[in-house]
Amino acid sequence: MKWESLSDFLAMGGYGFYVWGSYLVVLLCVIGEIVLLRHRKRTLYKQLGLRKRSILRGEK
Numbered sequence: 001m002k003w004e005s006l007s008d009f010l011a012m013g014g015y016g017f018y019v020w021g022s023y024l025v026v027l028l029c030v031i032g033e034i035v036l037l038r039h040r041k042r043t044l045y046k047q048l049g050l051r052k053r054s055i056l057r058g059e060k
Contacts, residue, residue, distance in 0.1 A: 003009040012019045 010016050010020070
């Protein structure tokens with residue numbers, strides 16, 4: 001496809017809402033997964049009573 005302008009590119013031949021909406025949903029899911037993983041990691045460290053640095057150095 002050849003786009004004449006930025007608005008033509010964003011419109012995606014009439015399917016822009018679905019294309020860009022899909023990208024937005026995927027981006028939000030990826031960001032949400034990263035946030036949840038970080039939260040789970042912090043919770044696990046707190047439950048185990050360990051600090052991150054001691055685990056990374058192999059200390060007990």
